[in-house]
Every structure is written in C-alpha cells, then in structure tokens.
Amino acid sequence: MEISVRSGDTFDYYSRLFKIPLRLIMDSNSNTILTKIKPADKIHIPGYASVPYAVREGDTFEKIAVRSGIEIDALFLLNQSKDANHLMVSEKIFVPEKVMVPFGTTETPLDYKRLVKFIKYLKRTYPFIEVSKIGSSVLGNSIDEIRIGKGEKKIHMNASFHANEWITTMVLMNLLNRYLLAITNGLLIRGKEPLALYEGVELSIVPMVNPDGVDLVLNGPPNHLRKDLIEINEGSEDFIHWKANIRGIDLNNQFPANWDICRKNKKPKSPAPRDFPGIEPLTEPEAVAIADLTEKNLFHLVLAFHTQGEEFYWGYEGLEPAESEVLAKELEKVSGYRAIRYVNSHAGYKDWFIQKYQKPGITLELGRGINPLPLSQFPSILKRAEEIFLTAITY
Known part of the structure; x- marks a missing residue:
C-alpha cells in the first residue's frame, strides 16, 4: 500500500x-x-x-x-x-x-504468465522483498529470483527444473506467501519470532527454473516450434509428460558433477522429452542462470523441489558435511519422507552444489504417483512441504 x-x-x-x-x-x-x-x-x-x-x-x-x-x-x-x-x-x-490470507488459487496450475502475476502481487504487497532477473530461458522468458531477509545464513530453494513437475512452483510460491504473511502479522514460526528469522536468514527462491518447459506441458507448443517439438516428442502431440527444457535437454542433468558418467548412462543420445543431458555441461541458459546465482552467493543450504516419490536425497559421493545427516534426520521426522543418502545419479544441481561447496544440498521428491501429479494432491503435498520449509529456515 x-x-x-x-x-x-x-x-x-x-x-x-x-x-x-x-x-x-x-x-x-x-x-x-x-x-x-x-x-x-x-x-x-x-x-x-x-x-x-x-x-x-x-x-x-x-x-x-x-x-x-x-x-x-x-x-x-x-x-x-x-x-x-x-x-x-x-x-x-x-x-x-x-492482508491476512494467502494470494492466489490452488486450483489452477501456475504457468509462466500466472507466475509473473503472482510475483508482482507479492512485490506490491511485501515491498521489502527483492525480485531480480537472474537469466532468461531459451525463449526469452525471465528467470526470476525472489529474495527475502537480511541474515547471514543464506538458504536457496528452487522449483520446476522439470517441466512436468510444475506443481512444485505452486508449492514453493504458497510456502513463500505463508512466510510473508507470518512476518507481517507477527505469527510465531516454530516458536520463533518471524522478525528474528527475517533478520537472521536470507532466503533466495527461484520458483520456476524451466518456464518454457512448464508452458509446453500446460499450454502446448508455440506455433513456430510445433513441428520440431513433435519430432523430438517421437511424433506425439501430447506433451503432458515432457520433462526437459524447450530444446529437449534435461536441466537437472546439466551440471558438472561427473557429467560424463551421466551422459554415458542416460539412454537418450539426442534431444528428447526427458533425460538427455546435452552435448556438454551447462549449455542451457536456464542451468547457467542457476549455476551463476549459486556461484555468486555463499549459500549454506540448497533445496531443489521435484516430484515424485515422497523421499529426498541428501548426499553425494561422501562429500556432504556432517551437518547434512543431522538435517536429513530432522526432515525425515517432520515430513514423513524417506531420507536417502546416495542414489546412482550424477550431474544434478544438488550433486554439483555438494561437490563444489561441501555444504548441505537436498533434492526433494514431493508427492507420489505419475508426473505431473494431480492438483488433488496439492493440499497434502503442501502440508508436508511446509514442514520441510520451516525446518530448513529454522534449523
């Protein structure tokens, strides 16, 4: 106001x-x-x-x-x-x-345009947040970071690395909205004063890493790329299960953490709806934007929101610090999600972060089923994700 x-x-x-x-x-x-x-x-x-x-x-x-x-x-x-x-x-x-209630609906998926509207509302209502462009997608859509708080402890969260996991953007934006409401209304967070958290934690959020892919899944292909995308999609005009960016490259296989092993192990050897890691690491502007943001900040913890499986991964090749296990046990307790230390996977954002910085990094797999998860799961997913979110900012 x-x-x-x-x-x-x-x-x-x-x-x-x-x-x-x-x-x-x-x-x-x-x-x-x-x-x-x-x-x-x-x-x-x-x-x-x-x-x-x-x-x-x-x-x-x-x-x-x-x-x-x-x-x-x-x-x-x-x-x-x-x-x-x-x-x-x-x-x-x-x-x-x-303002006493959250903004927006939980009944309509957030595509890129609706996300922009949501962010503008939050900036207008809570002008103490900072909104900045950290990069652009292949099609020129802005990849935005929302930053809140002034503390020394720096935490980063992101969502929608994968196009058919668009529900993660809804989850993360709703969690942010609830956090802002708590701060301006003086609502205790896990027994802590919200202003103390604001002054003690700097929270960085990138709610949609892959805007082109999300729009493809939710709205279909842009006309000028329709033919090429159908070809990549093996002749199908149904893009609901598309996971990659608009060029058919899996953004969470783009990071230089044993990328060569990832490329060797992944079945697709050319652009595909999912799993193709590209011809070399960090070729895609969306992955570069997240990598640059991470390198410019000394994040103490990163959480990447994905779906599905009701579990989370918190280790990488023994490079994770001892505090990661303590945090993982607490997250497992509050969320009911299964904590998994190692999986046979490489080149993910979490893998790269742990390898490069030896700090806690977590890949969350929200909900259970077949991606994209239905909106009917949103309330239960949000409830458990909130426990994870609150634990991360208060631990």
Whole structure:
C-alpha cells in the first residue's frame, strides 16, 4: 500500500500506526533517504492493501475506523484529499486493510504468465522483498529470483527444473506467501519470532527454473516450434509428460558433477522429452542462470523441489558435511519422507552444489504417483512441504 507523507510523519510513527515492524517499513523504502522524508513523498506500507469503500448513510471516519479495526489516523492518512467532516453517500474513499490470507488459487496450475502475476502481487504487497532477473530461458522468458531477509545464513530453494513437475512452483510460491504473511502479522514460526528469522536468514527462491518447459506441458507448443517439438516428442502431440527444457535437454542433468558418467548412462543420445543431458555441461541458459546465482552467493543450504516419490536425497559421493545427516534426520521426522543418502545419479544441481561447496544440498521428491501429479494432491503435498520449509529456515 502506498501513502503520501504529511508534515511531521516519521517511519517510526507509521510502524506504530499500522503495527508493522519498523525494519520492514524501512526495507520497503530502501530507495528513500530515510532521514529526509518530506511531505508528498510516496511511502510503501508492507502487508496492507488500499481497498475502495463507498460511504454509507451515517458514516464518519471514526465509525469506519472502528468497524474496520484500524486507527482513525490511518484513514486520514490514506484520504488526505477528502473532507472528513462532509462525507457524501456513495463517495469513494480508501480503507487500509491488513492482508491476512494467502494470494492466489490452488486450483489452477501456475504457468509462466500466472507466475509473473503472482510475483508482482507479492512485490506490491511485501515491498521489502527483492525480485531480480537472474537469466532468461531459451525463449526469452525471465528467470526470476525472489529474495527475502537480511541474515547471514543464506538458504536457496528452487522449483520446476522439470517441466512436468510444475506443481512444485505452486508449492514453493504458497510456502513463500505463508512466510510473508507470518512476518507481517507477527505469527510465531516454530516458536520463533518471524522478525528474528527475517533478520537472521536470507532466503533466495527461484520458483520456476524451466518456464518454457512448464508452458509446453500446460499450454502446448508455440506455433513456430510445433513441428520440431513433435519430432523430438517421437511424433506425439501430447506433451503432458515432457520433462526437459524447450530444446529437449534435461536441466537437472546439466551440471558438472561427473557429467560424463551421466551422459554415458542416460539412454537418450539426442534431444528428447526427458533425460538427455546435452552435448556438454551447462549449455542451457536456464542451468547457467542457476549455476551463476549459486556461484555468486555463499549459500549454506540448497533445496531443489521435484516430484515424485515422497523421499529426498541428501548426499553425494561422501562429500556432504556432517551437518547434512543431522538435517536429513530432522526432515525425515517432520515430513514423513524417506531420507536417502546416495542414489546412482550424477550431474544434478544438488550433486554439483555438494561437490563444489561441501555444504548441505537436498533434492526433494514431493508427492507420489505419475508426473505431473494431480492438483488433488496439492493440499497434502503442501502440508508436508511446509514442514520441510520451516525446518530448513529454522534449523
């Protein structure tokens, strides 16, 4: 919610008026010179929406404020051009409303365009988050990172490496949304103050690594690539099980962690709906974007959200640190997912991260069934994923 500064207003006053931590207000206005705010400056108040309201017979600012559960000066602040002593029936004013429920639907898959809309809503409502482009897909879609928190402990999570695992984007975005609600509403997280987590953890999220592939699965092929994609798809026009990026390369087989072994072991030797690792590591812009992001940051932990199997993998060739086992046992306990240390797999993002940095990396396999998992599983998947998410940010 955006407001205009009045003479004498301060950030501290806005914090008390709207019951929002001062740190969040300051971080939401980091481009403003905090010591020199002046009348008419535009200021963002996180966790609020400005809701239109039609004045009713007998309404006064005081009555509206009481009915809305807000301070009367919040109404004055948001309606500075109005004559509060002469409200007219049907006149439109604006009421600040605390955001208390998650945004979006859990009944419609998130394709790239819907994801962009979701991210824009979160940035508008929670302007203390940072949204940045870390790269572009083959077709030029932006691969975005959402960053929240200012702490020294840096955690990265990503989703939809694989196109037919698009439900992971929904899961991760909903978990982020719930986390933001907890922070702005002061809801305890595993007994911890949310502001303390915000100040102690820097969370990096890339909700859709493979936007072209997700759109292919959900919306079908773009016209100019239709013929080529059908050929890669062995003549089929059904792309529901497609796993690769738009060029038929499996992004989670693209990382330089024994990539040669991966290429030798994988059956496809040319572009395919799944499993082809490419002609060499890190040829695909989506994989490069994630690798570059990881190399530029000293993440202490990474979690890659995949489906399916109700299990997770946490080791790679004995290079994982001792703390990985401690974390794995806790995640197994809270989620009910089976913790697996080693699998005969190479060239994945988690493999590369552990090999390169010797820090905890985890590949999550949410849900059970055949990909893409049906939306009917979403509530149960989200519930168990939330336990994993909360454990990761609080451990």
